[in-house]
Amino acid sequence: MSRQTHLSRVTRRETLGCLTAAAAAAALGIRTVGAQGMKAAMGDADRLTDLGMELNAHQRSAGVAFLERHATVDTHSHPGRFFLKQLAYETPTTRALGAAFEERAVADLHAGNVSAALFSAVADMRLLDMTAQGLRASRIFAPGEAYADYRRQLTELKALAANPALTKGLSPADVEAAHRRHKTAAVFAVEGGDFIEERLDRIHEAFSEGVRAVTLVHYHVKQIGDIQTEAPVHNGLTALGKSIVTEMNDIGIIIDLAHATYALTKDVLDISTKPVLISHTNLATPTLNHPRLISSEHAKLVAGTGGVIGSWPSGFGQTTFADYIDSIQRLIDAVGIDHVAIGTDMDANFKPVLRSYRDWSLIPAALLARGLKDQEVAKVLGGNFLRVFKAMRTA
Numbered sequence: 001m002s003r004q005t006h007l008s009r010v011t012r013r014e015t016l017g018c019l020t021a022a023a024a025a026a027a028l029g030i031r032t033v034g035a036q037g038m039k040a041a042m043g044d045a046d047r048l049t050d051l052g053m054e055l056n057a058h059q060r061s062a063g064v065a066f067l068e069r070h071a072t073v074d075t076h077s078h079p080g081r082f083f084l085k086q087l088a089y090e091t092p093t094t095r096a097l098g099a100a101f102e103e104r105a106v107a108d109l110h111a112g113n114v115s116a117a118l119f120s121a122v123a124d125m126r127l128l129d130m131t132a133q134g135l136r137a138s139r140i141f142a143p144g145e146a147y148a149d150y151r152r153q154l155t156e157l158k159a160l161a162a163n164p165a166l167t168k169g170l171s172p173a174d175v176e177a178a179h180r181r182h183k184t185a186a187v188f189a190v191e192g193g194d195f196i197e198e199r200l201d202r203i204h205e206a207f208s209e210g211v212r213a214v215t216l217v218h219y220h221v222k223q224i225g226d227i228q229t230e231a232p233v234h235n236g237l238t239a240l241g242k243s244i245v246t247e248m249n250d251i252g253i254i255i256d257l258a259h260a261t262y263a264l265t266k267d268v269l270d271i272s273t274k275p276v277l278i279s280h281t282n283l284a285t286p287t288l289n290h291p292r293l294i295s296s297e298h299a300k301l302v303a304g305t306g307g308v309i310g311s312w313p314s315g316f317g318q319t320t321f322a323d324y325i326d327s328i329q330r331l332i333d334a335v336g337i338d339h340v341a342i343g344t345d346m347d348a349n350f351k352p353v354l355r356s357y358r359d360w361s362l363i364p365a366a367l368l369a370r371g372l373k374d375q376e377v378a379k380v381l382g383g384n385f386l387r388v389f390k391a392m393r394t395a
């Protein structure tokens with residue numbers, strides 16, 4: 001089917017998932033479903049009806065009540081694809097993605113009673129191409145280019161955070177306060193350290209403008225270190241990358257190692273004085289391997305230094321919400337209850353099995369229904385992330 005036909009049959013808002021899914025499925029050697037099937041699979045932020053598991057009315061209410069008692073955090077998110085706002089350029093990928101839909105995303109966050117989410121700018125948006133191998137950077141950045149796009153997205157983030165349903169998420173206390181006030185704290189984050197270039201002062205600048213987490217690498221094969229979805233170039237962390245890690249430690253910005261190779265992760269952990277985050281991934285299994293998933297050795301390395309791993313409802317090896325709950329449980333079994341979190345990648349996900357924040361309460365509902373204790377679920381839904389956030393405090 002041509003792209004034109006495809007786009008005319010599904011709404012533009014669905015196309016990131018569709019296109020990414022098609023590309024990734026091709027990479028995995030899986031036959032792709034047709035546009036109509038994908039439309040049904042993606043929905044339009046419909047509430048989940050078929051969970052792949054039984055949750056009765058009492059269990060569902062327990063999930064909603066849980067959110068009243070505990071602050072909850074999504075460790076990776078792009079609400080309403082705000083990164084597409086005020087675009088100064090156009091690429092085949094941005095054309096396919098269409099327009100941002102922030103208002104609806106904020107309404108969903110509010111309705112779902114999400115206490116905080118890491119609102120992630122996409123550092124290398126400008127370079128991203130959907131290929132048969134999945135997302136790839138089409139070229140390398142020209143000097144200053146990544147920083148300019150970061151400035152655009154940060155301006156948009158600041159405008160978005162002024163929404164009355166949101167508050168600034170500058171500290172763990174802000175997250176707790178947002179929970180008490182039934183608001184969502186927007187913790188600013190950047191997926192990809194590309195904007196730093198060779199200017200360590202930009203890490204200070206980012207912190208002063210509210211950025212609290214940076215995913216060191218994304219798809220741009222760059223100066224910091226190697227990514228999971230390309231062949232290694234640096235065999236881990238570069239000298240510049242080391243300076244960036246040290247600077248981020250000193251300033252108190254969370255280092256997110258999603259998209260980083262095992263070698264890069266190991267190099268960062270060798271020098272980092274603070275625990276790290278992997279904001280959105282899952283364990284590879286004997287029957288499912290994909291570059292974006294991690295081995296249990298990789299997960300244990302992060303957990304062993306006090307870090308936290310956000311389990312990702314990506315659709316890799318998951319066809320239902322219940323499969324996602326299995327992914328969370330596998331991570332807990334591998335690294336322990338103190339090192340698992342929730343990282344949805346909402347609104348820019350591969351083939352999400354959690355489509356809207358309106359269904360956020362289903363996660364605690366399902367974990368409680370599976371027999372986890374209230375305090376254990378509280379760790380996974382927010383407590384573990386908040387521990388890492390608190391550890392960023394500098395003297």
Ligand SMILES: [Zn+2]
Nearest residue numbers: 191258259280
């Ligand atoms: Zn990502």
Ligand SMILES: [Zn+2]
Nearest residue numbers: 120191345348
């Ligand atoms: Zn992302």
